[in-house]
Amino acid sequence: xxxxxxxxxxxxxxxxxxxxxxxxxxxxxxxxxxxxxxxxxxxxxxxxxxxxxxxxxxxxxxxxxxxxxxxxxxxxxxxxxxxxxxxxxxxxxxxxxxxxxxxxxxxxxxxxxxxxxxxxxxxxxxxxxxxxxxxxxxxxxxxxxxxxxxxxxxxxxxxxxxxxxxxxxxxxxxxxxxxxxxxxxxxxxxxxxxxxxxxxxxxxxxxxxxxxxxxxxxxxxxxxxxxxxxxxxxxxxxxxxxxxxxxxxxxxxxxxxxxxxxxxxxxxxxxxx
Numbered sequence: 001x002x003x004x005x006x007x008x009x010x011x012x013x014x015x016x017x018x019x020x021x022x023x024x025x026x027x028x029x030x031x032x033x034x035x036x037x038x039x040x041x042x043x044x045x046x047x048x049x050x051x052x053x054x055x056x057x058x059x060x061x062x063x064x065x066x067x068x069x070x071x072x073x074x075x076x077x078x079x080x081x082x083x084x085x086x087x088x089x090x091x092x093x094x095x096x097x098x099x100x101x102x103x104x105x106x107x108x109x110x111x112x113x114x115x116x117x118x119x120x121x122x123x124x125x126x127x128x129x130x131x132x133x134x135x136x137x138x139x140x141x142x143x144x145x146x147x148x149x150x151x152x153x154x155x156x157x158x159x160x161x162x163x164x165x166x167x168x169x170x171x172x173x174x175x176x177x178x179x180x181x182x183x184x185x186x187x188x189x190x191x192x193x194x195x196x197x198x199x200x201x202x203x204x205x206x207x208x209x210x211x212x213x214x215x216x217x218x219x220x221x222x223x224x225x226x227x228x229x230x231x232x233x234x235x236x237x238x239x240x241x242x243x244x245x246x247x248x249x250x251x252x253x254x255x256x257x258x259x260x261x262x263x264x265x266x267x268x269x270x271x272x273x
Contacts, residue, residue, distance in 0.1 A: 001223075001265075002219075002222075002223045002226060002227075002261075002264050002265045002268050003261040003262060003264060004210075004261075005025045005204075005209060005213050005216065005219060005220050005223035005224075006035075006036075006140065006223060006227065006261045006264050007261050008210040008212040008213050009035055009036045009037060009209055009213075010035075010036035010218075010261075011212075012056070012211075013036055013037060013038060014037050014038070014055075014208050014211040014212050015037070015038045015039075015040060015054065015056055015059060015106040015186070016037055016038065016039055016040070016055060016057050016059055016204060016208050016211065017040055017041075017048075017051050017052050017054075017055040017057070017059070017076065017080075017116070018032075018041050018057065018058075018059045018061070018204055019040060019041075019042070019048070019058070019059070019060050019061065019069060019072055019073050019076060019145065020041065020059060020060075020061035020063065020090075020169075020200060020203075020204070020208075021049050021061055021062070021063030021064035021065075021200065022064050023063060023094065023196060023197065023200075024061075024063065024196060024197030024201065025041055027196075027197045027200065027201050027203055027249070027253070028059075028197070028200055028203075028204040028218040029041065029205060030196060030206075030253050031201040031205055031252075031253050031256055032204050032205065032208055033192035033257075033258075034066075034253050034254070034257035035205050035207035035224075035256050036208075037196050037206060037211075037212075039056075039204070040055065042060070042068045043072045044072065044194070044252065045071045045072045045075060046078040048072045048075050048079070049076065049079040049270055050057050050076050051076070052076045052079040052080050053083060054087070055085065055087045056085060056086075056208075056211035056212070056213030057085055057087070057088070057170075057207040057208065058076055058077065058080040058085060058086070058087045058088070058207065059087075059088050059090070059203055059204050059207040060076070060077060060087065060089050060090065060111075060202060060260040061090040061092060061200055061238055062089075062090065062091060062092050062100060062103060062104065063090070063092035063093070063200060064102060065099065065100055070103055070106075073107060073111075074106075074107070074111065076112030077107065077109060077110070077113075078110065078162075081111060081112050084177075085114070085211070086114035086199070086207065086211050086217065087111060087112070087113050087114055087115075087215065088113065088114060088115040088116070088117060088203055088206060088207045088210070089107060089108075089113045089115070089116045089117070089128065089197070090116075090118060090200060090203040091104045091116065091118050091122050091125075091168050091205070092118075092122070092199075092200070093121045093122070094122050094125050094126065095121065096120070097124070097241065099124070100220065101114040101125070104126070104220040108126075108163065112122055112164070112165075112268045113165050113198060114165060114166060114210055114217060115165060115166045115167075115168055115187045115210060115217070115221050116147070116159075116165050116166070116168070116208055117140075117167075117168040117170065117199070117202065117203045117206055117221075118140040118168075118169065118170070118199075119169070119170055119171055119199065119237070120144055120152065120169055120171045120245075121142045122171075123167060123169045124142060124155065125153065125160055125161040126159055126163070127155055127158060127162070127221075129155075140180075141173060142171075143172055144169075144171045144172050144173045144175070145172065145187060145224075146171075146173075149173060149184065150210060150273075152169070152173070152175055153175055153182045153184065153273050154176070155169075156169045156175045156176075156177045157159050157177050157179050157180070158179075158211040159181060160178055160179035161179030161180075161219055163177075163213075164179055165172075165177045165178075166178050166210075166217060166218055166221050167179075167271045168202075168206060168221050168222075168225055170199060170202065170225060171238060171269070172188075173185070173186055174186075174187075174188070174225045174226075175219075176207075176218065176221050176222040176225055177188075178217075178218045179226060181216055181218065181271065181272060181273075183218075183219075183222040183225075183270050183271075183272060183273045184270060184272075184273055185222065185225055185226045185229060185268065185269065185270045186229075186269040186270065187228075187229025187230045187231065187232070187233060187268060188228075188229035188232050188270055189229075189232045189233050191232075191236055191237075191245070191248060192232040194245040194248070195245050195246075195248055195249040195252065196249070197249070198228065198232070198249075198252065201228070201252075201253075202224065202225065205227070205256070206221050206225065208224070209221065209223055209224040210218075210224075214273065217261050222270070223264070226264070226267075226269075227259065227264055227266035227268075228252075228256075229268075230259065230263075230264065230267045230268060231252050231255035231256045231259060232255075233257045234255040234258075234259065235248055235251035235252045235254070236248065236251075236271045238251050238255075239251065268270050
């Protein structure tokens, strides 16, 4: 199953439109190229609809939200909806300010999102819970463990059902669900949290996977999540004592480029709930 999802991305080479944040735009472009897709970054209202029409999927990321780009997000999202193209929302730091929260509420009202990918705190906020965020990072108290996994799955399923979307809630254990079926993925390495943008990269790559596998969007989102975690593990094994987090981030992208469909099939550790 996972092997086929990866092969479809490499065969179709989907062009992905990213309205993303300027901190991680380069890393998102590189990971899209590494996984077999192609990136384009365009956020001016004068061209976003035209660019979206050329692409197979749209990735909207609010990491460095600006009043200038909100009209672009809305126009591009509506255009993608009209064309039947998948749209992903990455609600980075949605609880950090009223501006972010109000913008996400408007985006959810006016655009149908195929996937919402966020950390546990972000998904809890979208589900209506009160959460204290440290900037754009998840609250440490929201860490998913084996002990609270059932509750986390229930939260993710409820959010997916309410928003009528796929929720990819990422953390120590990743949960990807359409409200009925949930894939719980246990790949990854703690050091991935030291690299700026791994979540943003995953959102871009998930958009590519869903665009290339429209008939199996849930499994495609789970495959992308498992791939990112697996490559985090493989990259860490390449690290030596003289290397730090910047090298590690580059190694993750390298591993996304190097990993084979067979290695992905064998390497994802998951269960279905």
